[in-house]
Structure formats: C-alpha cells, structure tokens
Amino acid sequence: NKPFKLRKNFVTRKQEAAGIRSKFSNKIPVIIERYEREKFLPPLDKTKFLVPHELTMTQFVTIIRNRMALLPTQAFYLLIDNSGLASMSLTMAQVYKDHQDEDGFLYMTYASQEMFG
C-alpha cells in the first residue's frame, strides 16, 4: 500500500490527471489516503475519486464518512496535504484551485485527529 506518489512517477501522474480532466471536465481528481500513523479509522476501499466540482467540503466529508460507515461519535478529519484543514464551506473547485498538486491531482489525508503530531 504505497502512497500514490510512490506508485507512479511525476510524469505519469501528470499525464493521467490531464487525461482525466479532459474526459471529465466537471470532476476534480482527488487522491485520499489514510494518515500513515492512523490507528482508529478504517482504510477506505478506494483511493482515487472523481468529485463534482460544485460539491462542498462538508458534502464530501459526509460522503466519505458514510462510505466508511463511521459512527456519529467517531472523529474524522480530511486534511489538504501540506495545508491542514480547508474551510468546510468551500467547493471542491475552490479547494482544487488553491491546493492542486503540480501533477494535477488534489491530495487529501484522512485522520482521527486534526493535527499531525
């Protein structure tokens, strides 16, 4: 279970993201990976998502929580890589515009705590 960036080199990832954006122009390519030291949240069955650009972060987090069948009491944070938490009212398009990686993907990490130790 290597991180996505270690499974494919930069050129491949960049080409893949560009191809996806041309085929699915209304979707944002998002890579969601579990925090490497996460102990409480289960692994997601999917890593790679194509997300409607108008979906808000709140809606997206809800979808992922439901996918993982989390209890309402279970803490879940979706962090934008290298930037921490994004405002929940932002749309995926806005988050992508501000935080997309050089390869064209948007990277997120999920964890049961909002700050990494």
Place this chain on the structure above:
Amino acid sequence: PAATAVAKNVYAVLDLYGRITAVSIVSS
C-alpha cells in the same frame, strides 16, 4: 514486437447525491 503495457486505473466517480460508480481509466 514489444507488448504495450496497458494499465487499468479504477476511479470512484461521485455524483452530487453521494452515489459512487466505478470507472476504469485505461492508460498505456
């Protein structure tokens, strides 16, 4: 002739209602 490696990537495609369908992106 050398075989062309074809890789299938599976993406989870979300709609606005939270439904997920799987799409395979074939790349060579």
